[in-house]
Amino acid sequence: MNYFIHRDGQQYGPYTLADLQRYVASGDILLTDLARSEGMDESLPVSQIIGTIPVPQAPTQAGPVSFAPQYPDPPNLHWGLVLLLGVISCGLFTVGWEIVQAVWMRQVAPQSKALYYFIGYAADKVLVVILTAMASYQHIRNPLVTILSLIGYVVLITGRFSMKNSLEQHYNAAEPMGLLLSGIMTFFFGGIYFQYHFNDIVKRKNYDRMMFPAS
Numbered sequence: 001m002n003y004f005i006h007r008d009g010q011q012y013g014p015y016t017l018a019d020l021q022r023y024v025a026s027g028d029i030l031l032t033d034l035a036r037s038e039g040m041d042e043s044l045p046v047s048q049i050i051g052t053i054p055v056p057q058a059p060t061q062a063g064p065v066s067f068a069p070q071y072p073d074p075p076n077l078h079w080g081l082v083l084l085l086g087v088i089s090c091g092l093f094t095v096g097w098e099i100v101q102a103v104w105m106r107q108v109a110p111q112s113k114a115l116y117y118f119i120g121y122a123a124d125k126v127l128v129v130i131l132t133a134m135a136s137y138q139h140i141r142n143p144l145v146t147i148l149s150l151i152g153y154v155v156l157i158t159g160r161f162s163m164k165n166s167l168e169q170h171y172n173a174a175e176p177m178g179l180l181l182s183g184i185m186t187f188f189f190g191g192i193y194f195q196y197h198f199n200d201i202v203k204r205k206n207y208d209r210m211m212f213p214a215s
Contacts, residue, residue: 003036005033005035029180033046033180075195079198095121097195101195102118117155121152131145157187164194
């Protein structure tokens, strides 16, 4: 039996019961998410479904899920290193890395708009630094710095959620891997959170390539 997950007005799936348990364990699906199968009259929390139905034996598959060769792997720098370099560089590396991620996103999903937001945020940040330095040199306060900083923050968050939507659409359609991303983690950690999932995606794809090499 297959299940569909409903979150924020969108539907994801289908997933088998084993898929649900695996994604709950990894944190991609929450126990509070609503799930529904074709035989159910109403959606139920995932916790009720996986807590009351035994996991069936997984059927033997004739072959692996194939990934289209035209899709390049996502950037695979370890998320911990991204975090460390971001801290060392006072956030500058993180900004640059989110642009790198968005450039890759445009390669696999040309309709993605995340890159424009991240470039806009980077340009805003540079302008804020310049205006701050000028105000400090002149020993004055420039209210434009505060306004631009706020605008930049809004642009950054918008870019992160645009990236989240593009990733979920791609990895639930073009390369169906059942990717569900947390809005809270996206808001606070952005590129570092995405990179954690990129590392997992590359690991899973490498495993498939190793177990089922192309003929």
